[in-house]
Amino acid sequence: MKLELLHQPDSAVAKVLLDPQEEILAEAGAMVAMSSSIDVSTTLRKGKGGGVLGGLKRMVAGESLFISVFRSGGSAAELYLSPTLMGDILPYTLSGTELVIQSTSYLASTPGVQIDLGFTGFKSLFSGESLFWLTANGSGLALLNAFGSVYEIDVDGEYVVDTGHIVAFERTLDYSISKANKSWAGAFFSGEGFVCHFKGKGKVFCQTHNPGSFGRMVGGKLPPR
Amino acid sequence: MSSAIAYKIEHSPAYASLKLNLKPEQSVTVEAGAMAAMDSCIDMKSKVKGGLGKGIGRMFGGESLFTSEFTAKGQSGYLYVSPGVPGDIKHYALDGSRSLMVQSSGFVAAAPGVMIDSKFQGFKGFFSGESLFLLKVTGEGDFWFSSFGAIIEIPVDGSYVVDTGYIVAFEDTLNYKVEVLNGLSFKNLKTSIFGGEGLVTHFSGSGKLWIQTRNVASFVRFIHPFRPVKSN
Numbered sequence: 001m002k003l004e005l006l007h008q009p010d011s012a013v014a015k016v017l018l019d020p021q022e023e024i025l026a027e028a029g030a031m032v033a034m035s036s037s038i039d040v041s042t043t044l045r046k047g048k049g050g051g052v053l054g055g056l057k058r059m060v061a062g063e064s065l066f067i068s069v070f071r072s073g074g075s076a077a078e079l080y081l082s083p084t085l086m087g088d089i090l091p092y093t094l095s096g097t098e099l100v101i102q103s104t105s106y107l108a109s110t111p112g113v114q115i116d117l118g119f120t121g122f123k124s125l126f127s128g129e130s131l132f133w134l135t136a137n138g139s140g141l142a143l144l145n146a147f148g149s150v151y152e153i154d155v156d157g158e159y160v161v162d163t164g165h166i167v168a169f170e171r172t173l174d175y176s177i178s179k180a181n182k183s184w185a186g187a188f189f190s191g192e193g194f195v196c197h198f199k200g201k202g203k204v205f206c207q208t209h210n211p212g213s214f215g216r217m218v219g220g221k222l223p224p225r
Numbered sequence: 226m227s228s229a230i231a232y233k234i235e236h237s238p239a240y241a242s243l244k245l246n247l248k249p250e251q252s253v254t255v256e257a258g259a260m261a262a263m264d265s266c267i268d269m270k271s272k273v274k275g276g277l278g279k280g281i282g283r284m285f286g287g288e289s290l291f292t293s294e295f296t297a298k299g300q301s302g303y304l305y306v307s308p309g310v311p312g313d314i315k316h317y318a319l320d321g322s323r324s325l326m327v328q329s330s331g332f333v334a335a336a337p338g339v340m341i342d343s344k345f346q347g348f349k350g351f352f353s354g355e356s357l358f359l360l361k362v363t364g365e366g367d368f369w370f371s372s373f374g375a376i377i378e379i380p381v382d383g384s385y386v387v388d389t390g391y392i393v394a395f396e397d398t399l400n401y402k403v404e405v406l407n408g409l410s411f412k413n414l415k416t417s418i419f420g421g422e423g424l425v426t427h428f429s430g431s432g433k434l435w436i437q438t439r440n441v442a443s444f445v446r447f448i449h450p451f452r453p454v455k456s457n
Binding site for chain 2: 011031038040080084211216219
């Protein structure tokens with residue numbers, strides 16, 4: 001498999017060259033164009049635990065992920081993948097490590113990487129958007145997408161990041177999610193909804209723009225649905 | 226054939242803008258409302274291209290009814306043209322031998338010798354939420370088209386599959402067919418509907434194809450949940 005990232009950082013697109021009988025997993029809907037010899041199948045990933053009811057609840061909360069598997073046949077093939085929003089694509093190589101990915105930041109991964117619905121998300125009280133996380137294990141490549149550009153923070157000690165700006169972080173970090181402001185009124189008026197407190201040593205990948213803020217800015221000007 | 230129009234595409238691929246340098250008495254047709262700035266010697270005339278009937282045809286094509294014609298009077302002048310959506314612009318020189326099919330919102334500008342026809346796709350685009358309306362561009366001269374995100378040129382020789390929402394333009398030497406991914410069986414239908422992989426267009430033959438790196442329909446689906454909810 002060969003990977004080329006084109007038109008970074010604003011209009012990034014991943015060009016994947018598959019050898020015969022090779023496959024790549026991608027978020028359903030990420031396919032732009034491909035050789036006609038590629039075979040596609042889509043599966044639904046749901047979170048673990050909570051039994052049937054828990055699973056249903058997660059589906060209702062939007063905590064599910066459709067993943068498409070693209071498989072080349074007897075000949076080499078090419079495939080273009082792109083995210084929804086304007087911005088960059090970040091390739092991250094896993095080698096037995098674990099990465100926590102914001103669900104909307106997942107674009108694609110090679111078969112050696114296991115993607116699971118990680119820990120229970122939460123619903124933002126202010127916007128109603130649900131935020132949930134995926135965990136990536138194993139070894140291989142994960143492609144992540146960002147709204148805007150990506151920057152990396154090497155945490156050694158403690159760090160605070162707004163949840164809307166997190167693309168992914170290494171699982172060597174401990175984290176806890178809380179309100180940015182001590183009082184609920186303060187959290188409401190400051191516009192900083194929730195933040196993630198990181199502790200330990202590891203990398204956090206951030207995006208320069210917050211999809212939620214952008215969505216509220218544009219969506220708020222539209223007629224009610 | 227009128228002489229070629231001098232041009233420069235700036236700030237490509239994310240925020241492309243087209244800068245045209247019109248010679249005295251040279252004209253260009255531009256998408257209505259796309260003019261950003263110009264020298265004061267340039268004269269603007271709104272018009273319904275190809276008569277009212279064809280203009281209405283273009284309305285069905287998702288394209289605005291009116292285009293504007295810009296003419297440099299007496300001296301040469303610059304004209305800046307900006308598409309409505311941030312993205313890229315590409316130039317295509319029509320030589321009369323083949324025509325170009327362009328996604329309906331992709332028209333930016335054209336030389337006077339170029340004819341633009343909306344071709345109602347009817348059944349071909351029937352199932353797609355993102356309707357595939359195409360403009361058929363024929364004649365001779367310069368033509369510019371735009372995209373959402375960057376443009377990638379794919380020289381098709383054989384066959385190729387493109388998500389319908391990512392098509393920008395293609396040469397009409399290519400055959401195309403809109404279909405559910407990998408044929409219409411129940412299993413594949415499931416893949417298409419739940420998989421977010423909408424309808425795809427299957428191209429075959431040989432010719433050039435241009436695709437864009439972002440999809441307007443997906444972008445709108447992202448914005449939709451942020452709309453206020455009706456309270457009653």
